[in-house]
Amino acid sequence: MGKLKFTISMSLDGYAAGPNQSLDNPLGQGGMALHEWAFATRTFSEMQGREGGSTGLDDDQARLWSENVGAVIMGRNMFGPIRGEWPDDEWKGWWGDEPPYHTPVFVLTHHAREPVEMEGGTTFHFVTDGIEAAHERARGAAGDRDVAIGGGASTVRQYLRAGLVDEMRIHMAPVLLGAGERLFDDVGDALAGFECVELVSSPAVAHYTFRRRST
Amino acid sequence: MGKLKFTISMSLDGYAAGPNQSLDNPLGQGGMALHEWAFATRTFSEMQGREGGSTGLDDDQARLWSENVGAVIMGRNMFGPIRGEWPDDEWKGWWGDEPPYHTPVFVLTHHAREPVEMEGGTTFHFVTDGIEAAHERARGAAGDRDVAIGGGASTVRQYLRAGLVDEMRIHMAPVLLGAGERLFDDVGDALAGFECVELVSSPAVAHYTFRRRST
Numbered sequence: 420m421g422k423l424k425f426t427i428s429m430s431l432d433g434y435a436a437g438p439n440q441s442l443d444n445p446l447g448q449g450g451m452a453l454h455e456w457a458f459a460t461r462t463f464s465e466m467q468g469r470e471g472g473s474t475g476l477d478d479d480q481a482r483l484w485s486e487n488v489g490a491v492i493m494g495r496n497m498f499g500p501i502r503g504e505w506p507d508d509e510w511k512g513w514w515g516d517e518p519p520y521h522t523p524v525f526v527l528t529h530h531a532r533e534p535v536e537m538e539g540g541t542t543f544h545f546v547t548d549g550i551e552a553a554h555e556r557a558r559g560a561a562g563d564r565d566v567a568i569g570g571g572a573s574t575v576r577q578y579l580r581a582g583l584v585d586e587m588r589i590h591m592a593p594v595l596l597g598a599g600e601r602l603f604d605d606v607g608d609a610l611a612g613f614e615c616v617e618l619v620s621s622p623a624v625a626h627y628t629f630r631r632r633s634t
Numbered sequence: 635m636g637k638l639k640f641t642i643s644m645s646l647d648g649y650a651a652g653p654n655q656s657l658d659n660p661l662g663q664g665g666m667a668l669h670e671w672a673f674a675t676r677t678f679s680e681m682q683g684r685e686g687g688s689t690g691l692d693d694d695q696a697r698l699w700s701e702n703v704g705a706v707i708m709g710r711n712m713f714g715p716i717r718g719e720w721p722d723d724e725w726k727g728w729w730g731d732e733p734p735y736h737t738p739v740f741v742l743t744h745h746a747r748e749p750v751e752m753e754g755g756t757t758f759h760f761v762t763d764g765i766e767a768a769h770e771r772a773r774g775a776a777g778d779r780d781v782a783i784g785g786g787a788s789t790v791r792q793y794l795r796a797g798l799v800d801e802m803r804i805h806m807a808p809v810l811l812g813a814g815e816r817l818f819d820d821v822g823d824a825l826a827g828f829e830c831v832e833l834v835s836s837p838a839v840a841h842y843t844f845r846r847r848s849t
Contacts, residue, residue: 431804431806431818431842432648432818432825433647433648433818589646591646591806591840593830593833593842593844594830595818595825595826595828595844596825597818597821597822597823597824597825597826603646603647603648603810603812606812607812608812609812610647610810610811610812611810611812613810615808615809617837618808618835618836618837618838618839618840619835619837620833620834620835620840621833622832622833622834623833624833625806625833625835625840625842627646627808627840629808629810
């Protein structure tokens with residue numbers, strides 16, 4: 420059976436997004452700096468339909484984002500800025516007609532909505548009965564492959580607290596934000612079962628991979 | 635003029651010590667794991683008067699702890715477990731007759747005490763008039779060389795908040811403690827002026843060096 424996993428870029432002082440997140444600045448003040456290493460890679464260029472970008476260690480790590488991923492789960496704030504009831508079916512995510520997922524994507528929300536089929540294999544499903552239900556549906560859709568938690572940080576924390584995460588890949592950017600949204604706050608004992616299985620770095624970022632210890 | 639600098643090992647979730655620090659367990663629960671990379675080095679073995687230990691990247695980083703250091707500042711909790719008035723002159727630190735500093739060491743305390751001269755060039759001076767006074771005295775003692783903040787985390791935070799730190803070297807261990815003493819809490823805007831000038835890693839730890847941007 421596949422794993423439940425996530426990938427996240429963090430500042431050295433622990434923030435997955437800067438302070439004052441807004442529609443104009445969804446990563447918060449300074450938050451773009453967390454992802455500069457990724458923007459430079461060929462994988463990111465390809466996701467944007469562009470050419471160029473670096474190959475090598477950072478690109479290898481970026482390529483792992485989608486490796487063996489059969490379904491994705493994301494929080495509603497990651498899907499879009501709309502809160503409360505869906506006013507209509509117009510909002511279909513930040514990613515244009517062909518989102519970079521190419522798998523079913525399960526969006527956590529309190530407000531039901533019909534699935535939205537996009538180009539390139541991505542279909543957004545809206546799950547109103549909680550993170551465990553979303554996990555089960557994603558697991559069913561993924562088959563033998565992994566389920567990735569796409570974000571954001573609060574969705575990741577919910578899955579950590581529930582003890583459901585098998586693997587996490589943390590990209591520690593050489594950046595100090597001073598404030599923002601902490602990934603590892605209020606997760607109780609959820610981290611005790613993990614061990615680091617790989618640590619590699621480029622001058623731009625250090626990549627840590629943790630897996631749940633087999634018990 | 636020399637720099638004011640510090641070196642610290644942190645967990646990936648931001649802790650410089652584990653929870654429940656005590657006399658028997660001064661690094662807190664799990665805190666030893668932050669320093670395993672260092673214990674393995676030749677530099678650490680030499681500090682302990684032992685032979686052996688690894689050479690290479692981690693050892694090079696450990697060797698920088700004392701490089702060009704002309705004086706050290708430390709908090710009283712790092713000097714010893716005694717609180718309040720000094721009952722006598724018996725406590726002379728954790729480090730035996732010949733501490734590994736080999737320079738003047740300025741201990742922040744509210745309780746005056748005569749200097750204590752140890753073997754090997756270390757003399758402990760007790761400073762009762764605050765962090766800036768300690769910095770001035772250490773600066774005077776260091777000459778052209780650097781002043782190192784020996785720790786602990788709360789002393790480091792005080793110097794960060796005061797805007798006095800020029801360089802920090804952060805060793806990010808591939809460890810998740812879940813709780814403990816955070817280094818980068820409540821430091822306000824103190825981190826905004828720093829930029830990373832080096833990031834290197836071994837499989838055991840990633841080393842980040844930050845310097846204050848010249849303005």
